[in-house]
Amino acid sequence: MLLGGAAVLLSGTNRLLLGANRRLAPELVLHNARVWTVDPLSPAAQAIAIADGRILAVGSNEFVLSGAVAGTRRVDIGRKRITPGFIDAHAHPATSGLEYARSVDCGLGSIEAIKTALRRRAQQTAPGAWIKGFNYDDGKTPRPISLADLDDAVRDHPVAVEHRGGHSLFVNSMAMKTVGYDRSTPSPPHGLIERDAGGNLTGKVADDARIPFDRLLTRKATRAEWRDAAMLISRRATMRGITSVCDAFGDVDTLQGYRDAAAAGGPPQTRTYCNIDSKSIQPFVEAGINTGFGDDTVRVGAAKFFSDGSISERTAWISQPYVGTDFHGVPVGTREDIYRLASKLHKAGWQLATHANGDLAIDEVLGIYEQIQRETPRRDPRYRLEHCTVVTPSLIARIKALGAIPVPFSAYVSFHGDVMHFYGEARTRHMFAMRDFLDAGIPVPDSSDFTASPMDPPLWLQSQVTRTDPQGHVWGANQRISVAEAVRCGTINGAYSMFEEHLKGSIQPGRLADLVVWDQDMFEVEPSELSRINPERTMIGGRWAYEA
Numbered sequence: 001m002l003l004g005g006a007a008v009l010l011s012g013t014n015r016l017l018l019g020a021n022r023r024l025a026p027e028l029v030l031h032n033a034r035v036w037t038v039d040p041l042s043p044a045a046q047a048i049a050i051a052d053g054r055i056l057a058v059g060s061n062e063f064v065l066s067g068a069v070a071g072t073r074r075v076d077i078g079r080k081r082i083t084p085g086f087i088d089a090h091a092h093p094a095t096s097g098l099e100y101a102r103s104v105d106c107g108l109g110s111i112e113a114i115k116t117a118l119r120r121r122a123q124q125t126a127p128g129a130w131i132k133g134f135n136y137d138d139g140k141t142p143r144p145i146s147l148a149d150l151d152d153a154v155r156d157h158p159v160a161v162e163h164r165g166g167h168s169l170f171v172n173s174m175a176m177k178t179v180g181y182d183r184s185t186p187s188p189p190h191g192l193i194e195r196d197a198g199g200n201l202t203g204k205v206a207d208d209a210r211i212p213f214d215r216l217l218t219r220k221a222t223r224a225e226w227r228d229a230a231m232l233i234s235r236r237a238t239m240r241g242i243t244s245v246c247d248a249f250g251d252v253d254t255l256q257g258y259r260d261a262a263a264a265g266g267p268p269q270t271r272t273y274c275n276i277d278s279k280s281i282q283p284f285v286e287a288g289i290n291t292g293f294g295d296d297t298v299r300v301g302a303a304k305f306f307s308d309g310s311i312s313e314r315t316a317w318i319s320q321p322y323v324g325t326d327f328h329g330v331p332v333g334t335r336e337d338i339y340r341l342a343s344k345l346h347k348a349g350w351q352l353a354t355h356a357n358g359d360l361a362i363d364e365v366l367g368i369y370e371q372i373q374r375e376t377p378r379r380d381p382r383y384r385l386e387h388c389t390v391v392t393p394s395l396i397a398r399i400k401a402l403g404a405i406p407v408p409f410s411a412y413v414s415f416h417g418d419v420m421h422f423y424g425e426a427r428t429r430h431m432f433a434m435r436d437f438l439d440a441g442i443p444v445p446d447s448s449d450f451t452a453s454p455m456d457p458p459l460w461l462q463s464q465v466t467r468t469d470p471q472g473h474v475w476g477a478n479q480r481i482s483v484a485e486a487v488r489c490g491t492i493n494g495a496y497s498m499f500e501e502h503l504k505g506s507i508q509p510g511r512l513a514d515l516v517v518w519d520q521d522m523f524e525v526e527p528s529e530l531s532r533i534n535p536e537r538t539m540i541g542g543r544w545a546y547e548a
């Protein structure tokens with residue numbers, strides 16, 4: 001049997017790589033483990049041999065240890081569970097890392113606590129300079145933070161607090177004044193300047209309405225800041241069992257940050273598949289670079305587009321209005337604009353990835369992809385639908401027919417139970433529709449959209465297996481999947497979404513040695529306790545990236 005030029009010997013559950021160029025002596029053997037390989041041919045094993053950052057053999061203790069030589073390190077895993085390293089198929093690591101380093105973390109449970117944090121930062125900031133908050137979640141405070149709250153906290157600095165969903169800002173009066181917004185300013189076509197019943201500004205601005213703020217808020221980070229940001233988030237990710245991430249919205253600077261982090265010589269960094277913002281893509285196109293360029297550590301991913309708003313911020317573009325309103329969310333960009341550039345990039349060999357949360361957005365983006373594939377057919381293009389949250393049976397049938405990949409939020413029901421009532425139980429039966437995707441034969445991956453929700457595979461498993469929020473409310477029980485299915489989505493399916501299933505996402509001879517040793521077995525704990533399991537150690541490329 002030939003696999004990528006290397007012979008694989010099958011002997012019961014024992015599998016060994018007999019690669020022509022590979023040394024056969026293992027450097028490391030992990031044994032006495034309960035290995036879940038995600039390899040359908042032999043899902044369970046006891047031991048793994050590793051050399052040159054790759055997996056050399058997988059099988060019984062006896063079989064794998066028999067290949068050890070005098071120099072082989074042997075590690076007894078004490079019958080702990082090992083899985084492949086998890087893959088976060090949509091997150092924002094470097095930009096999140098910058099926020100943690102430079103802005104005020106507003107992921108706090110009370111408006112008073114947020115005001116105190118902003119006030120403290122104001123005392124250390126030159127008068128008139130902007131203060132930026134991040135990680136704010138209006139579902140986690142008793143009511144949304146208001147213009148009056150922010151004015152009460154800080155008067156002499158413009159303040160902008162970003163929602164963790166990434167689409168809206170909550171700003172104070174000085175910020176409004178600085179950009180020239182007042183109660184008579186109309187909302188732009190693809191954005192929202194929110195007003196209360198009396199027509200007064202609430203302080204919330206969303207999507208294109210935030211552009212003037214972003215222009216003033218954004219200070220270009222230095223090369224060292226990007227590197228440190230990438231390293232900071234890699235550390236957080238490996239602590240939760242993640243070994244690969246797709247940066248859903250990168251550019252030259254973020255890409256360089258990941259390269260520099262990998263070259264810094266510290267612990268191994270999470271591997272990055274870096275999607276490129278379609279607005280920043282021209283230098284790549286001119287250099288002849290497209291999807292797949294790079295190496296196993298940092299690779300250029302898809303071209304990224306947007307078609308609507310967010311779920312947690314209730315701006316996703318949906319056919320049935322938000323419960324109790326006549327609001328359908330907001331489309332972002334026009335079909336024609338997305339089509340024109342996407343079609344060009346498709347022809348240049350780029351994978352396409354478009355943010356589409358609501359059913360109307362998904363319908364539009366599928367239509368664009370279908371047209372592009374009809375006009376310029378390409379084998380296995382793996383069109384990505386980022387989030388792909390609210391679906392219908394007909395949308396799922398079109399996704400399957402096109403071979404497209406939905407990339408839903410994995411932790412939403414458990415983490416964002418507080419916003420589910422805006423959508424209603426009937427609609428949540430068709431949101432984050434893991435059961436429907438798997439039943440249709442669609443290889444759906446897992447993702448966090450960090451900082452929109454935590455980079456936390458145990459929480460993803462709990463959310464997908466139980467569909468239960470922290471208050472015990474069940475949302476869309478029809479979409480529950482099993483632990484084994486959820487592990488598969490979080491590993492090999494993530495690799496597939498990046499064209500890397502031959503490299504990672506399973507524990508098989510020849511694959512990269514990316515794996516996690518867990519303190520408790522996800523196949524044995526109560527589903528409601530899944531989020532409490534922890535990695536003891538996380539390995540990337542045969543080296544420990546994290547050890548508890």
Ligand SMILES: [Zn+2]
Pocket residue numbers: 090091092248449
């Ligand atoms: Zn995102």
